[in-house]
Amino acid sequence: MVSPPAWLKNAKGADQYNKLIAETRDPRCLEEARQKRALDKLYVLGAKVTAIILILTALMALCMTFPKYFPFYERTSKISAVPDVGMQTIAQEYIAFTEKYNKSYATSQESLKRVNAYYVTKANIENWNKEKEHGSAEYGHNDLSDWTDDEFQKTLLPMSFYQRLHKEAEFIKPIPASLANMKGEQASPFPDFFDWRDRNVVTPVKAQGQCGSCWAFASTATVEAAYAIAHGEKRNLSEQTLLDCDLVDNACDGGDEDKAFRYIHRQGLAYAVDLPYVAHRQNGCAVNDHWNTTKIEAAYFLHHDEDSIIHWLVNFGPVNIGMAVIQPMRAYKGGVFTPSEYACKNEVIGLHALLITGYGTSDKGEKYWIVKNSWGNTWGVEHGYIYFARGINACGIEDEPIGILA
DSSP, X not given: OOOOOHHHHTOOOSOOOOOOOOOOSOHHHHHHHHHHHHHHHHHHHHHHHHHHHHHHHHHHHHHHHOGGGOTXXXXXXXXXXXXXXXXXXXXXXXXXXXXXXXXXXSSHHHHHHHHHHHHHHHHHHHHHHHHOOSBTOEEOOOTTTTSOHHHHHTTSBXXXXXXXXXXXXXXXXXXXXXXXXXXXXXXXXXXXXXXGGGGTOOOXXXXXXXXXXXXXXXXXXXXXXXXXXXXXXXXXXOTHHHHHHOXXXXXXXXXXXXXXXXXXXXXXXXXTTTSOOOSSOOSSOOOOTTSOOBOOSEEEEOOSSXXXXXXXXXXXOOEEEEEEEEGGGGGEEESEEOOOHHHHHHOEEEEEEEEEEEEEEOTTSOEEEEEEOSBOTTSTBTTTEEEEEOSSOGGGTTTSOEEEEO
């Protein structure tokens, strides 16, 4: 079991709900309120009945296509008899998912598509939890569970991305020996556990949505932390700045940290409140010389080994990294994710940019990186993080570490 960091242990409980305004004693108002409640109940009931019909229709299609996922069906021209209670339970489970994650769909076709995607994800989660192929990782539902595989894959970067990055980089430089040695010859070993979140320099996890903008989120997260460490001020910066204004990168079709950091060095990032994220490139760059932007001084390729990453992490700040992604990662829910060597070679579906904020070791002796993602705060552990295997370069996580100074 991985011990949660101090910041989570001290976090307050759920927010208090606002008290409802008491109804007036006027009988007319009471009657109006009663009628409204009755209509609301009918509306909710109608919506749930519609949802159940759509779910059952989608389940029939799913079970004919993927009978191995649903043992109570047979591959015949007829669907075998299913107890009403079983079907009702399945429908209620999906409705609970849509309510928990505030899902709504504009058309019946969209609803059927999402039901299909959800139950494929459900079957995968059950299979991944049963097989336990990737360390102590556990899997469960999150806001991405009703995405199709194609939609998820489109949020990732092309496979050739990091092969190009080091070779073609102009702004990011190899770390100089003087900087690598600065503060590095420590009298005592590195601490067993370290996490920049405990020092209040890391902003909350954000959601990139169905847009291949992980490069912008990882770059922005790196800048936010580096600026807070250097200047003592935590700023929530705008990923949309890079999508709209960094025209040498390709917004939702991918980009790279070298071009992103070069833009940030020259022009800076706007505040998120001034240029909020919309998950697509807008017409024109709204940032001008009058805006308050945040810039960086330099960016460096670190040596791609565990000790070098820890050295920068402890002495300077969080580390920007890229890695290959395999399908089970989309449903990660806990434990230390240790993708198998076979999976990292043969089952990669794309590349992804993230931010290492710390490291530790589990109770089972599994070394891990604490990694901030950009898939929203319902994914992973601790509102959007993953504990990823450390020291074995699993799926290339230690191949291209980048540190910046602000």
